[in-house]
Amino acid sequence: MRKKIVAGNWKMNTNYTSGLSLFSEIVNMAKDEVTNNQEVIVCAPFISLNSLAQLAKGGKVLVGAQNCHQADAGAFTGEISAAMIQSVGASHVILGHSERREYFGEDNVLLAQKVNAVLSNKLTPLFCIGETLAQRNNNIHFQVIKQQLAQGLFHLSSDEFNQVVLAYEPVWAIGTGLTATPEQAQEVHAFIRKELMAKYGEVVAANISILYGGSCNPKNASDLFAQADIDGGLIGGASLKSRDFMDIVKAFN
Numbered sequence: 001m002r003k004k005i006v007a008g009n010w011k012m013n014t015n016y017t018s019g020l021s022l023f024s025e026i027v028n029m030a031k032d033e034v035t036n037n038q039e040v041i042v043c044a045p046f047i048s049l050n051s052l053a054q055l056a057k058g059g060k061v062l063v064g065a066q067n068c069h070q071a072d073a074g075a076f077t078g079e080i081s082a083a084m085i086q087s088v089g090a091s092h093v094i095l096g097h098s099e100r101r102e103y104f105g106e107d108n109v110l111l112a113q114k115v116n117a118v119l120s121n122k123l124t125p126l127f128c129i130g131e132t133l134a135q136r137n138n139n140i141h142f143q144v145i146k147q148q149l150a151q152g153l154f155h156l157s158s159d160e161f162n163q164v165v166l167a168y169e170p171v172w173a174i175g176t177g178l179t180a181t182p183e184q185a186q187e188v189h190a191f192i193r194k195e196l197m198a199k200y201g202e203v204v205a206a207n208i209s210i211l212y213g214g215s216c217n218p219k220n221a222s223d224l225f226a227q228a229d230i231d232g233g234l235i236g237g238a239s240l241k242s243r244d245f246m247d248i249v250k251a252f253n
Helices: 018-035 047-055 080-086 098-104 108-120 133-137 141-152 182-200 202-207 221-225 244-253
Strands: 005-009 041-043 062-066 092-095 124-129 165-168 211-212 232-235
Touching: 005 092, 005 165, 005 211, 005 244, 018 041, 018 047, 018 062, 018 244, 041 092, 047 062, 047 232, 080 108, 092 108, 108 141, 124 141, 133 141, 141 182, 165 182, 182 202, 182 211, 182 221, 221 232, 221 244, 232 244
Parallel strands: 005 041, 005 232, 041 062, 062 092, 092 124, 124 165, 165 211, 211 232
Antiparallel strands: none
């Protein structure tokens, strides 16, 4: 049975002090309110990872980073490697987020290298895929997603791919006021799982968690998570409010 996962992406928000405070609230709420086996992850800025990992020990919340460099070490001023992230106690790394693709020019070839780095350091990639509004309007969104999977992930063996978590981001529904319906989201999630089945077979496809990453909030989480192929959410703005984030997690209770 595939994992039910809710991952928060704080993006470039919180400072060191406010991040500790927010994470403490989430950890305490999770201790009291998470009653099923859903996995809860907070992906925070690099400055907070070590301290959050210490706070997370023995609890129900895991800690992740939002990006990493593809090399383990070297003359890459200002970058953070997967090896560094692993050394501070984090367990996950977001890769291929639409903002990294758009603002920093990250393409599928680069992301494949980052996936390799993350897996080689025994971390779990949260790999994001999804289409823009223009791509959806031009009816090429399935083609775009198929290419992102093929170029970014399909070089992996079945055993390696089993360690990946996918997140579908309809880029047109992030911070735009537009929202994908549960049926629209399910349609794409089902397509993704069909592609996984064609590449890796039914067992692997059935066991991979696919999260929804398009403006999920406490009001729509239950309807989204009730869809057959949606296994949780990658949460942006709502993860910065502990009560909202925990209410999304509890949509699985």
